[in-house]
Amino acid sequence: MTQHNPLNGRAFSSDGKHPVELSEHIVEVISDSGEGAQKCAQSFATVAAKMGNGVWTVEIIPAEIQPPARSMAGASGNRIRLGSHRVTNGGDQADLVVAFNEQVLLGRLHEIKPGGIILLENKWAGDPDAGIAQSYLEVLQRLQRDGFRAHEVPMEEECRKCVPDARRGKNMFVLGLLNRIYGQDLEISRQQVVQAFGKKAEKLVDSNLKLLEAGYRWAEDHLDFQFFIPPAGITEPQIVVNGNTALALGIMASGMEVCAMYPITPATSASHYLSEAFEKVGGLVHQAEDELAACCFAIGASYAGKCAVTITSGPGYALKQEALGLACMAEIPLVVVNVQRGGPSTGQPTKVEQGDLLSACFGSQGDAPKVVLAAASIEDCFHLMIAARKIAETYRLPVVVLSDANLATAQQPFPRPKFQEEWVAPPIDQSPVSEGAAPYDWDARTGLSERFIPGRPGGMHTLTGLAHDRNSCVAYGPEANEEAIRHRSLKLVALQHSLKPPRVHGAAQGELLIVGWGSTRGAIEEAVDRLHAGGLAVSSLHLTFIQPLHGGLKEILTKFTKVMVVEGNWSDRLDDELVNEENRRYSDLGWLLRARFLIDMDCWGEVKGQPIKPGAIEAAARLRLGKTDRQTA
Amino acid sequence: MDLIDQFRRANAGQFHPIEDYQGRDARWCVGCGDHTILTALLRLCRDEQLPPEKTVFVSGIGCSSRMPHYLKTYGFHGLHGRALPVAEGIAIRRPDLHVIVSTGDGDCCSIGAGHWIHAIRYNMNMTVLMHDNCVYGLTKMQASPTSPQGLKSNTSPRGAVLAPLNPLITALSVSNASFVAQAPDWIPDILYSIIAQGFRHKGFSFIRILQRCPNFLPDLFDPLLQDPTKTLVLTHPNGIQLDESSARIYRNHFAHDPADMNRARELASNPDITPVGVLYRNEQVPCYEDLRRLGQSFTPAMIGHALDKEFDKFTVQPQCHEGSALDDLELEACALSGSNDRTVPASGGLHR
Numbered sequence: 001m002t003q004h005n006p007l008n009g010r011a012f013s014s015d016g017k018h019p020v021e022l023s024e025h026i027v028e029v030i031s032d033s034g035e036g037a038q039k040c041a042q043s044f045a046t047v048a049a050k051m052g053n054g055v056w057t058v059e060i061i062p063a064e065i066q067p068p069a070r071s072m073a074g075a076s077g078n079r080i081r082l083g084s085h086r087v088t089n090g091g092d093q094a095d096l097v098v099a100f101n102e103q104v105l106l107g108r109l110h111e112i113k114p115g116g117i118i119l120l121e122n123k124w125a126g127d128p129d130a131g132i133a134q135s136y137l138e139v140l141q142r143l144q145r146d147g148f149r150a151h152e153v154p155m156e157e158e159c160r161k162c163v164p165d166a167r168r169g170k171n172m173f174v175l176g177l178l179n180r181i182y183g184q185d186l187e188i189s190r191q192q193v194v195q196a197f198g199k200k201a202e203k204l205v206d207s208n209l210k211l212l213e214a215g216y217r218w219a220e221d222h223l224d225f226q227f228f229i230p231p232a233g234i235t236e237p238q239i240v241v242n243g244n245t246a247l248a249l250g251i252m253a254s255g256m257e258v259c260a261m262y263p264i265t266p267a268t269s270a271s272h273y274l275s276e277a278f279e280k281v282g283g284l285v286h287q288a289e290d291e292l293a294a295c296c297f298a299i300g301a302s303y304a305g306k307c308a309v310t311i312t313s314g315p316g317y318a319l320k321q322e323a324l325g326l327a328c329m330a331e332i333p334l335v336v337v338n339v340q341r342g343g344p345s346t347g348q349p350t351k352v353e354q355g356d357l358l359s360a361c362f363g364s365q366g367d368a369p370k371v372v373l374a375a376a377s378i379e380d381c382f383h384l385m386i387a388a389r390k391i392a393e394t395y396r397l398p399v400v401v402l403s404d405a406n407l408a409t410a411q412q413p414f415p416r417p418k419f420q421e422e423w424v425a426p427p428i429d430q431s432p433v434s435e436g437a438a439p440y441d442w443d444a445r446t447g448l449s450e451r452f453i454p455g456r457p458g459g460m461h462t463l464t465g466l467a468h469d470r471n472s473c474v475a476y477g478p479e480a481n482e483e484a485i486r487h488r489s490l491k492l493v494a495l496q497h498s499l500k501p502p503r504v505h506g507a508a509q510g511e512l513l514i515v516g517w518g519s520t521r522g523a524i525e526e527a528v529d530r531l532h533a534g535g536l537a538v539s540s541l542h543l544t545f546i547q548p549l550h551g552g553l554k555e556i557l558t559k560f561t562k563v564m565v566v567e568g569n570w571s572d573r574l575d576d577e578l579v580n581e582e583n584r585r586y587s588d589l590g591w592l593l594r595a596r597f598l599i600d601m602d603c604w605g606e607v608k609g610q611p612i613k614p615g616a617i618e619a620a621a622r623l624r625l626g627k628t629d630r631q632t633a
Numbered sequence: 634m635d636l637i638d639q640f641r642r643a644n645a646g647q648f649h650p651i652e653d654y655q656g657r658d659a660r661w662c663v664g665c666g667d668h669t670i671l672t673a674l675l676r677l678c679r680d681e682q683l684p685p686e687k688t689v690f691v692s693g694i695g696c697s698s699r700m701p702h703y704l705k706t707y708g709f710h711g712l713h714g715r716a717l718p719v720a721e722g723i724a725i726r727r728p729d730l731h732v733i734v735s736t737g738d739g740d741c742c743s744i745g746a747g748h749w750i751h752a753i754r755y756n757m758n759m760t761v762l763m764h765d766n767c768v769y770g771l772t773k774m775q776a777s778p779t780s781p782q783g784l785k786s787n788t789s790p791r792g793a794v795l796a797p798l799n800p801l802i803t804a805l806s807v808s809n810a811s812f813v814a815q816a817p818d819w820i821p822d823i824l825y826s827i828i829a830q831g832f833r834h835k836g837f838s839f840i841r842i843l844q845r846c847p848n849f850l851p852d853l854f855d856p857l858l859q860d861p862t863k864t865l866v867l868t869h870p871n872g873i874q875l876d877e878s879s880a881r882i883y884r885n886h887f888a889h890d891p892a893d894m895n896r897a898r899e900l901a902s903n904p905d906i907t908p909v910g911v912l913y914r915n916e917q918v919p920c921y922e923d924l925r926r927l928g929q930s931f932t933p934a935m936i937g938h939a940l941d942k943e944f945d946k947f948t949v950q951p952q953c954h955e956g957s958a959l960d961d962l963e964l965e966a967c968a969l970s971g972s973n974d975r976t977v978p979a980s981g982g983l984h985r
Binding site for chain 2 (some may be wrong): 046051138231236237245257275281284288290299302326416421452454456458459460461462
């Protein structure tokens, strides 16, 4: 099949400019908030996915809803990494950036590769405000001085030829521009535009199509470069959503019927989508008066029959801890999603961090055993919800699923799931309880017991958050209390027996094993591949089950000379004057693994609010292999 | 229930006598008002013939919240202040269950006050008994939000400095309030009638019960107990009515139409009177669970079908681009290409 330029029927290179074939490229589109860079970038990513490329997108969002225009902090947009292979993370520095003004660009210069291409709106050169014009020129000169390949693009001027209000249309112009640069099929982009604006008005579709084509044509006529990123060989249908939407779809597929929540960034968009779609499968989103109420509401719904879910982020998770203790104590199934953000306190609402691992495992009152799972990809966000519901109901306990701001807003295509009826929770059990059965008939080996759901004749008992015996009678006796705690603890042991060891990425033995969890998977594995390609014996291990931990881990860990945990939370740096091995605070998983396996292991992480880049992990691993204990961030 | 019907059911083995609802032995102090509330609830279960397996008593923490243990239905004795959100969760998808909540002045008006306000607004179908003894009992004598000003307690040794919160006015002020009543624990018939009215009301029935605490505030309700005329009994065909003997004792009664919100607020806010009866009732306020009901149940096949439709919205079908024209082109070693290619994982690389 020959790829034709859909505007004029010519092949790409008929003008003599040969596209450069690459295995991947990282593109950023940034603008002031409200100028539509995100829509442009997401459309570009979808077109790339339709072209068969591997794609990963990262949102660039300001912390405020309406940050001041033309400000560094106000940069809004997306990074899109597209490749001729499956892309698992946002990568290191960008190859090509489209910026709607020079100020939003300034804050991201460090994110651009030396010599990278910058396409900059040039209307500011002629701005009536002399200060703005001056600023634009200074930045442009700086870009050229610093070796970037800056191209001025008359976005506003060109857009005004198509529409009266150019500020609203630039994003589609830029989409056309990118389509041309990456040799994408403009027809697919056209379909995107029709899909995006079709609901609104025909006129809107027409003007956006005009803008799209204008961008394409402008690039064709004015840019002397073009890239071709061959398809990744993906032929199966893919779902393109972000992690939060994947969570919501997973909830729908799990047969859970109630989601109780309270608005919190960055978790809320899952509930937004769920509010729209949940009723189509018989579900209900309840926006409670607070986080604790949301958790209690979910507990009540679960107690009355079907496992419910509550979705939150770090600060909300802290508030739910009281109720989570009750769910552990009274053995009520519950799924809790914590889309982590920067902490402590209100911290960094829109930023990436993995700081809630230990509070997920050990928070709340006393010994409250619960299951903790971590999603490592967008696809995990979907499938883990189904697994979490099943585990919660089988083991009668809360299952916490950890996601984070990185997964919440990132998009990565994953194979379209084929619905299976066994994903869905069975109907509420209303059968009579057998004679002589007790509400906590703990199995001596597994700690498991049958649930007496209201409505079941003969099962009447009072569930209590107080210490209780098998009959759910309040029991303060020394033996009764130990018996109950022992059995609740045994449930995690029983679950652990069913967990297989995770797959090692790379060789099964070597010099260094990197262990991670959650959204860092793609970056860690990419770093390992690079290190391996550089001749280093490095492998990695990624944990989905944090509590209980997968079986067989010790055997894996001991096959490596060194082990290093990599995660997005703080660990003291040994080059700080007062820090030593006796007082060093390790990273979250670092604490867990050291305590569990009595193996000395280093830990490394970043809390910069951004997804950890493969390059940073690679550098940290190289340092570690250089037999130095000193760390650099 | 009429006697013939009772007899018929008893013969068929379907009738639940009071004993069917009796749980463990109540462990409240002798003389505690909670005992009479339990008695009223047992009678309610019997008279309404509530199926024990379809009845859930929910509570928080405090003396009052021990209630579920003393009834042989399903019970949920949860967290301090959190009875209402749990009860809402139970009721949201189980209209077949009867949900009755016992809470106290600390549980409801202090630590759970936020939930209380919103529970009134949700107006879910449940009966809520707020056992108000104006003091913390289980933690041994601390001032509560409804304690009289000046009360000397372990946390206010020189007397509580704040004026008490008025739970009736608070409840009447929340939008969607649909049933607000006040009952004394020491007049069993009136207490029972009010609870029964609340139970039969479709919506969130909030009943403040003036409850004696013989241990920590033995004299609090003495003026009312010693002089029956100090109690203003609100009567109405749409509320409670006094039988002849009660009417002789409680001579101070007043015909109050529970539909009259303004009068209800006046009665509730007058510091000189203690109204007893149904202050407000509005059957027209919709229940949250009804507003959110979908009107059909979903089979796994239906879920799968709907999910597939959602998937369709997000599905990308990669298009075949094999044998692209570019294969015929020479790959230029262009300076622009940068150094991308070193990042390719094992499976990557140029597809040439």
